[in-house]
Amino acid sequence: xxxxxxxxxxxxxxxxxxxxxxxxxxxxxxxxxxxxxxxxxxxxxxxxxxxxxxxxxxxxxxxxxxxxxxxxxxxxxxxxxxxxxxxxxxxxxxxxxxxxxxxxxxxxxxxxxxxxxxxxxxxxxxxxxxxxxxxxxxxxxxxxxxxxxxxxxxxxxxxxxxxxxxxxxxxxxxxxxxxxxxxxxxxxxxxxxxxxxxxxxxxxxxxxxxxxxxxxxxxxxxxxxxxxxxxxxxxxxxxxxxxxxxxxxxxxxxxxxxxxxxxxxxxxxxxxxxxxxxxxxxxxxxxxxxxxxxxxxxxxxxxxxxxxxxxxxxxxxxxxxxxxxxxxxx
Numbered sequence: 001x002x003x004x005x006x007x008x009x010x011x012x013x014x015x016x017x018x019x020x021x022x023x024x025x026x027x028x029x030x031x032x033x034x035x036x037x038x039x040x041x042x043x044x045x046x047x048x049x050x051x052x053x054x055x056x057x058x059x060x061x062x063x064x065x066x067x068x069x070x071x072x073x074x075x076x077x078x079x080x081x082x083x084x085x086x087x088x089x090x091x092x093x094x095x096x097x098x099x100x101x102x103x104x105x106x107x108x109x110x111x112x113x114x115x116x117x118x119x120x121x122x123x124x125x126x127x128x129x130x131x132x133x134x135x136x137x138x139x140x141x142x143x144x145x146x147x148x149x150x151x152x153x154x155x156x157x158x159x160x161x162x163x164x165x166x167x168x169x170x171x172x173x174x175x176x177x178x179x180x181x182x183x184x185x186x187x188x189x190x191x192x193x194x195x196x197x198x199x200x201x202x203x204x205x206x207x208x209x210x211x212x213x214x215x216x217x218x219x220x221x222x223x224x225x226x227x228x229x230x231x232x233x234x235x236x237x238x239x240x241x242x243x244x245x246x247x248x249x250x251x252x253x254x255x256x257x258x259x260x261x262x263x264x265x266x267x268x269x270x271x272x273x274x275x276x277x278x279x280x281x282x283x284x285x286x287x288x289x290x291x292x293x294x295x296x297x298x299x300x301x302x303x304x305x306x307x308x309x310x311x312x313x314x315x316x317x318x319x320x321x322x323x324x325x326x327x328x329x330x
Contacts, residue, residue: 041075044295047105048079049287050098054111054135056086056178056207060234060259061279065133067328068283069107076291086178086207088115095119098128105129105290107283110136110143111181117143131289133282135183137305146293147301149285151277151309153183157190159310160230160254161199163273169228169252170197173219177206177236184232187256191230200226209239216243220251228252234259234274241270258313260325267318277309280329 051069055062066082073080081103083094091108092115098106099122106123110116113136123130124144132140132148140148164172172195174188192199202219204212220226220243229244229251231237237255244251252272255262257279265271285306292298300306313321324330 042077042291044077044291046077046079047291047294048081048101048103049073049105049107049290050081050083050095050101050103051107051283051286052091052094052098053082053084053109054086054088054091054178054181055084058207058209058235060261061257064259064279064328064330065283068280068285069287070283072284072287072291076287078287078291080287088112088180092116092119095123099123099126102126103128104294105131107131107133107286107290108145109134110139111178111183113139113143113182120144129290129293131286133286134277134279135181140305141303146289146299147303148305149282149289149300149308150305151307152305153186154190154193156256156275156277156310157187157192158194159190159312160187160256160275161191161194163312164191164228164230164254165194165196167228167252167272169195171223171226172197172199172228172230173216173223173226173251174199174201174230175212175216175232175236175240176201176203177212177231177233179203187232188230204236206233206236209235212236213239213243213246216240217246220244220247220249224249226251228254228272231255233257234262237262237265237271237274241265258321258325258330260328263318263321263325266313266315267322269315272314274313275309276311276313276330278311278330279308281308 085091096119110132120143130145132145134150137148176184188201204215229240231240234257238261240253254272256275258276262274289300
């Protein structure tokens with residue numbers, strides 16, 4: 001029933017988006033990197049929507065989220081304001097800044113949820129609707145958000161564990177690139193739940209590529225029986241491939257999330273598979289939901305999470321994904 005409601009909500013929003021857009025096809029595709037305004041769109045009042053994430057430096061995942069958000073913002077006559085801070089305190093301060101600017105809506109991630117509880121209460125008190133995306137979905141409703149858009153991280157981790165078991169993997173290294181991020185921890189726990197073998201977590205500093213690669217390489221050298229490495233973000237997958245080469249390991253690399261580099265490595269069979277949670281869709285639907293709520297009192301998913309993943313992607317999917325990852329929408 002939940003899947004049916006989610007599918008119905010997504011169908012409705014796609015249909016509405018198509019009907020409201022004054023342009024489309026190649027023209028829209030070429031402008032997909034632009035922020036709000038520009039081109040033809042709806043004739044509803046101009047809105048200002050802020051997105052505040054926990055992104056660290058160099059994480060291409062958030063570039064794709066922003067691309068989706070900007071596309072929806074242009075269509076919906078929205079001024080899109082993006083900011084990020086990998087530190088929970090800094091992220092909360094950015095949300096407060098958005099409240100002070102009297103924005104019409106806020107999109108926020110809940111990687112470290114307790115740090116966001118108070119400030120999101122202030123947003124609710126100010127009458128500013130909030131949509132959460134990507135992380136901390138189980139805290140979303142309790143913090144007063146309209147809904148959460150993303151994947152169920154535990155389910156995604158379980159899917160990875162199942163896939164690795166099918167591939168005969170017995171000892172897995174799960175690389176956490178942001179310590180304390182509840183969603184990343186849930187992914188590794190999900191892998192442990194379904195893998196027919198053992199899982200060991202390794203914390204690395206995702207924003208320090210040389211150190212992260214060195215840490216992974218050292219672990220692979222010390223534990224030759226590791227036969228799979230699971231990374232929780234696309235940039236870390238590339239580092240793990242290099243660490244595997246440096247250490248002489250034969251472990252298979254699998255990763256959460258897609259970008260052009262991951263698709264390239266899937267094609268070269270340097271990465272065994274990836275988990276796609278459709279970040280473009282997370283950004284796009286979040287802006288669209290706030291526009292729908294402000295202009296028509298709509299809420300996606302009937303108060304339940306709107307799932308954008310997970311989907312297992314292998315080298316067989318490369319032909320249909322290459323053009324989308326190249327333009328930064330998958």
